[in-house]
Amino acid sequence: MAVTWNTENAAHLLRRAGFAGSQAEVADLVKRGLEGSVDYLLNYESIDNSALENQLKSEFRFDPTELKSFSPSEVERFFIFRMTFTKRPLEEKMTFFWHDHFATGLSKVKDYFMYYQNLTLRKFALAKFDDLVLNVAKDPGMIIWLDNIDNVRGKPNENFARELMELFTCGVFDVVSGQPNYTEDDVKESARAFTGWTLQRQNFFFNQNLHDFGVKTFRGQTGNFNGEDIIANLCNDNATARFMAKKLWEYFVYPNPKADLIDRFAGVYFAKAHSIKELMRAILTSDEFYSDKAKFALVKNPVEFVVGLVRQLGGTGTLRLVAQSLSLQGQEVMDPPDVSGWTSGLGWVNTSSLLERYNFANDMLSNRSTSKERAIFVDVTKLLPPADKQSKADVVDFYLNLMGPLTVDNKTAKALQNYLALDDSGKKGKFKLDDATADKKIRGLLHLIASLPEYHLN
Amino acid sequence: MSVKLTSRRDFLKKSFGFVTAGVVLPHLGLSLFGQEAPIFAPDPNNRKIFLVIQFAGANDGLNTVIPYTDPAYLRARPNLGLTDKDGIIPISDKYALHPQLDEVKKLFDEKKVAIVHGVGYPSPNLSHFRSQDIWHTANPTDISGEGWLGKYVELAYGRQVGLGAVSVGSDLPKTLLSDTAVIPAITSFQRYSYQTDSKYTADGINQQTTFTSTNSASGRTAGSLAAAIAATGTDAVSGAKTLQTDIAQYKSSVTYPNNKLAAAMKMLAQVVTTSTTTQILYASLGGFDTHSNQYADTKTTGDHANLLKAFSEAVDAFYRDMAEHGLADKVVMMQWSEFGRRVNENGSKGCDHGTAAPMFIIGNPIKGGIYGDQPSLTDLDSAGNMKFKVDFRSVYGTILDKWLGVPSAQVLGGTFENVGFLG
Numbered sequence: 001m002a003v004t005w006n007t008e009n010a011a012h013l014l015r016r017a018g019f020a021g022s023q024a025e026v027a028d029l030v031k032r033g034l035e036g037s038v039d040y041l042l043n044y045e046s047i048d049n050s051a052l053e054n055q056l057k058s059e060f061r062f063d064p065t066e067l068k069s070f071s072p073s074e075v076e077r078f079f080i081f082r083m084t085f086t087k088r089p090l091e092e093k094m095t096f097f098w099h100d101h102f103a104t105g106l107s108k109v110k111d112y113f114m115y116y117q118n119l120t121l122r123k124f125a126l127a128k129f130d131d132l133v134l135n136v137a138k139d140p141g142m143i144i145w146l147d148n149i150d151n152v153r154g155k156p157n158e159n160f161a162r163e164l165m166e167l168f169t170c171g172v173f174d175v176v177s178g179q180p181n182y183t184e185d186d187v188k189e190s191a192r193a194f195t196g197w198t199l200q201r202q203n204f205f206f207n208q209n210l211h212d213f214g215v216k217t218f219r220g221q222t223g224n225f226n227g228e229d230i231i232a233n234l235c236n237d238n239a240t241a242r243f244m245a246k247k248l249w250e251y252f253v254y255p256n257p258k259a260d261l262i263d264r265f266a267g268v269y270f271a272k273a274h275s276i277k278e279l280m281r282a283i284l285t286s287d288e289f290y291s292d293k294a295k296f297a298l299v300k301n302p303v304e305f306v307v308g309l310v311r312q313l314g315g316t317g318t319l320r321l322v323a324q325s326l327s328l329q330g331q332e333v334m335d336p337p338d339v340s341g342w343t344s345g346l347g348w349v350n351t352s353s354l355l356e357r358y359n360f361a362n363d364m365l366s367n368r369s370t371s372k373e374r375a376i377f378v379d380v381t382k383l384l385p386p387a388d389k390q391s392k393a394d395v396v397d398f399y400l401n402l403m404g405p406l407t408v409d410n411k412t413a414k415a416l417q418n419y420l421a422l423d424d425s426g427k428k429g430k431f432k433l434d435d436a437t438a439d440k441k442i443r444g445l446l447h448l449i450a451s452l453p454e455y456h457l458n
Numbered sequence: 459m460s461v462k463l464t465s466r467r468d469f470l471k472k473s474f475g476f477v478t479a480g481v482v483l484p485h486l487g488l489s490l491f492g493q494e495a496p497i498f499a500p501d502p503n504n505r506k507i508f509l510v511i512q513f514a515g516a517n518d519g520l521n522t523v524i525p526y527t528d529p530a531y532l533r534a535r536p537n538l539g540l541t542d543k544d545g546i547i548p549i550s551d552k553y554a555l556h557p558q559l560d561e562v563k564k565l566f567d568e569k570k571v572a573i574v575h576g577v578g579y580p581s582p583n584l585s586h587f588r589s590q591d592i593w594h595t596a597n598p599t600d601i602s603g604e605g606w607l608g609k610y611v612e613l614a615y616g617r618q619v620g621l622g623a624v625s626v627g628s629d630l631p632k633t634l635l636s637d638t639a640v641i642p643a644i645t646s647f648q649r650y651s652y653q654t655d656s657k658y659t660a661d662g663i664n665q666q667t668t669f670t671s672t673n674s675a676s677g678r679t680a681g682s683l684a685a686a687i688a689a690t691g692t693d694a695v696s697g698a699k700t701l702q703t704d705i706a707q708y709k710s711s712v713t714y715p716n717n718k719l720a721a722a723m724k725m726l727a728q729v730v731t732t733s734t735t736t737q738i739l740y741a742s743l744g745g746f747d748t749h750s751n752q753y754a755d756t757k758t759t760g761d762h763a764n765l766l767k768a769f770s771e772a773v774d775a776f777y778r779d780m781a782e783h784g785l786a787d788k789v790v791m792m793q794w795s796e797f798g799r800r801v802n803e804n805g806s807k808g809c810d811h812g813t814a815a816p817m818f819i820i821g822n823p824i825k826g827g828i829y830g831d832q833p834s835l836t837d838l839d840s841a842g843n844m845k846f847k848v849d850f851r852s853v854y855g856t857i858l859d860k861w862l863g864v865p866s867a868q869v870l871g872g873t874f875e876n877v878g879f880l881g
Contacts, residue, residue, distance in 0.1 A: 107744075107745075146749075147750045147806060147808075149750075150749070150750040150804075150805065150806030150807075150808070152805055152806075154805065155804055155805020155806070156804070156805075157749055157750065157805065157806050157810070158749075158804075158810045158811070159747075159749040159750075159810070162584075162585075162811075166585055172585055172588065184840075184841045296684075297683075299683060299687070327628065328628060328645045328646060328649055329628065330628035330629055337629070337744070338514070338515070338586065338587075338744070338747075339586075340586070340587045343629060345683075346683065346686055347629070349687050349690050350630040350641075350642070350643040350690065350694075351640065351641075351642040351643055351644070351650075351690060351693060351694035351697060351698070352628060352643045352644050352645045352646075352649075352694075353628060353643070353645075354687070354690055354691045354694050355649065355650055355652065355694050355695070355698060356645070356649055358653070358669075359649055359651075359652075359653045362653050362654060362655065363653075365655070366654075366655035366656060366657060368657075408672075409677030409678065410677070411671075411676070411677045412671075412672045412677060415668055415671040415672045416668065416672060418668070419665070419668040422664040422668075424658075424661060425660070426663060426664060426667070439657075440655075440658050440661055441661075443655060444655060444661055444664070447654070447655070447665065448665060448668055448669060448672065451652075451669050451672070451673070451691070452672055452673070453673065453678070453683075453684040453685070453686075453687035453688040454684055456687050457683055457684060457687075
């Protein structure tokens with residue numbers, strides 16, 4: 001089955017493999033074709049991102065030799081800033097996915113270590129999975145987060161070893177067969193293999209004196225295993241291939257893939273030597289990815305909602321206070337609730353999180369100041385429909401396309417059209433698009449579209 | 459009813475397949491399938507308020523209610539163990555409370571605190587997330603369903619919960635997940651309303667009415683994600699109006715301590731004292747996963763001590779606030795955590811995942827005292843953990859039967875022994 005390459009599919013790809021974008025960005029992908037678009041997004045090293053890098057240099061003055069130059073709120077803003085203004089959407093989307101997967105947080109880990117972990121996640125975002133896991137395991141953020149710094153010979157600390165299996169690689173149970181992937185003894189034995197993985201002057205350090213060089217029995221094999229051996233064992237396991245194929249699929253495509261689909265992509269993992277990049281290519285070019293079952297089958301997480309809204313409307317600004325709103329929406333960037341990461345699907349939807357989403361959109365759309373102090377500025381005069389398409393129905397259609405394209409039922413579309421014509425006493429008047437109505441009604445309409453349930457689907 | 463819900467869940471799985479490991483089942487607000495009318499409507503003249511306090515991360519039960527006269531305790535915990543010298547607070551010839559639980563001790567002396575020992579469940583799971591889900595759903599074998607209090611809320615309120623149950627926090631805890639009822643989760647009162655452009659206040663009313671008409675679910679497929687979001691959004695916006703009107707009435711002379719749990723419990727107090735329909739409350743405190751540095755320079759300072767202090771002070775403030783509002787006889791509080799911690803300390807001034815742990819049930823309606831015995835510290839399971847004595851569903855069941863007044867089997871799917879703290 002060939003996928004028809006059009007605006008709808010390109011916008012879908014950009015929402016999933018990035019954080020949505022302007023109509024110009026979508027049009028650019030339409031021109032590139034399906035394979036070409038996926039290739040463009042995956043080979044992000046060749047996309048010029050110097051504008052962002054320059055902005056980051058002037059916005060953030062992090063100095064590796066001066067740890068006090070970091071702060072938790074600035075490290076959060078740094079990541080949000082990158083996601084919002086990058087020209088390499090998939091690079092940031094993957095980094096954000098791995099941040100959720102290897103969920104580490106400011107609640108326990110210092111700001112500068114969170115910053116460095118973020119660089120590590122970005123660097124290995126599409127690497128061989130083994131390399132990603134190993135580099136995250138040795139990164140100071142993780143050493144502290146899961147207490148490996150205290151994991152020493154004779155007194156093992158199981159925290160990292162357990163989560164490495166439960167959350168980072170194979171999972172407690174095989175996601176296809178339902179069989180347990182490891183025992184409590186495997187947790188204890190692998191913890192011994194990671195003894196002595198610690199820090200020295202803010203860097204990874206293998207302390208031989210604290211390492212248990214004894215023989216361990218791990219998942220049926222016996223040997224003098226160290227941490228590298230454990231990671232290699234896990235990354236070469238079919239249970240891990242299945243676990244990661246399912247997890248990526250559910251994050252990027254739709255929930256609950258069938259067993260044969262999981263095994264198809266687990267097969268890609270092995271056929272492509274554990275390459276995340278090739279696994280992602282297979283996912284993003286699959287027919288299923290563009291199927292009706294996949295379209296709007298996910299609920300936007302708060303970052304997808306916020307970053308997507310800013311990108312679609314061409315917002316600019318310092319993004320100060322954005323992290324705070326994200327936190328009220330349930331997703332404090334750089335501080336996931338615990339090592340299992342964030343929720344998904346309707347787990348994002350509760351009364352508080354929805355009100356905060358609506359209010360974030362309102363704050364952003366009712367701000368008319370370009371002052372540095374204000375978080376985000378949207379210039380609605382640059383977002384107006386063409387002069388010959390300014391009837392109520394045309395205007396509503398124009399913005400539903402800009403924000404999606406979104407499909408809504410007739411009643412909803414009519415209610416939005418009706419809003420454009422309501423006067424201050426709530427009576428139906430005439431609608432004419434001029435500067436005054438743009439400032440009032442177009443901002444209001446965008447707020448209302450951002451409050452539609454359809455807008456919160458991805 | 460349970461048949462209906464089960465079949466709808468199956469329907470949802472087929473349609474969307476929401477259910478993923480450790481993740482949430484939706485509340486959908488579908489009148490088509492849901493329980494419309496309440497079955498056990500709470501009586502506003504005889505309120506039975508129930509506050510759940512979750513300790514997330516697995517609380518070290520052995521250092522909370524300390525078996526201080528058992529020599530095995532200090533043998534297993536030569537560094538981590540607490541003794542007289544650390545100021546532990548004896549409550550019997552066998553048990554003492556952590557030195558930071560002063561306020562809880564005071565309530566215990568007034569016979570308002572039940573301590574249930576050795577709570578757990580068969581074949582314990584040592585994963586935080588799975589075990590939390592087991593407690594949330596009250597189901598050790600299938601964690602995909604609704605929360606146990608979500609089920610209760612459906613029975614008590616039907617689909618229209620309003621402010622009948624309220625949780626504080628940016629996530630709705632799985633305990634309160636319901637397939638049909640939208641239960642509010644509140645993070646901040648200040649942001650809890652549908653705000654519009656302050657430059658055009660009159661047009662704001664137009665936006666409110668348009669929001670309501672565009673979010674009315676009639677045009678959306680029943681059971682779809684969009685319908686679920688629309689239902690929650692509509693309930694949020696209308697519920698927020700009621701809430702703001704209610705909480706404006708709150709007055710209290712009680713000063714809450716400065717900690718996250720107390721802040722959450724103060725918000726709950728603001729709701730429960732001003733909205734007469736509110737019955738179920740939920741707050742949680744995280745940070746109990748003390749694999750390392752459970753204590754600081756002294757045994758009575760550091761992470762675990764701070765958490766227990768926060769709990770003790772928050773409970774005290776909330777209790778006094780309820781008393782001031784004439785509600786002290788109407789409130790039961792229940793503390794839980796997904797499991798306890800290993801008997802033996804580890805080498806990092808902490809301890810690893812364990813099994814059974816004590817629970818606190820607090821309030822005037824409670825028959826205070828110690829229920830059950832501490833599990834043996836030496837007769838351990840193959841993983842080196844204690845063998846539980848009381849199934850946590852017995853605690854839930856006691857509360858459902860003897861406090862909330864709903865036959866517990868309708869919520870728990872089975873009957874469990876009455877623990878006795880409510881008679």
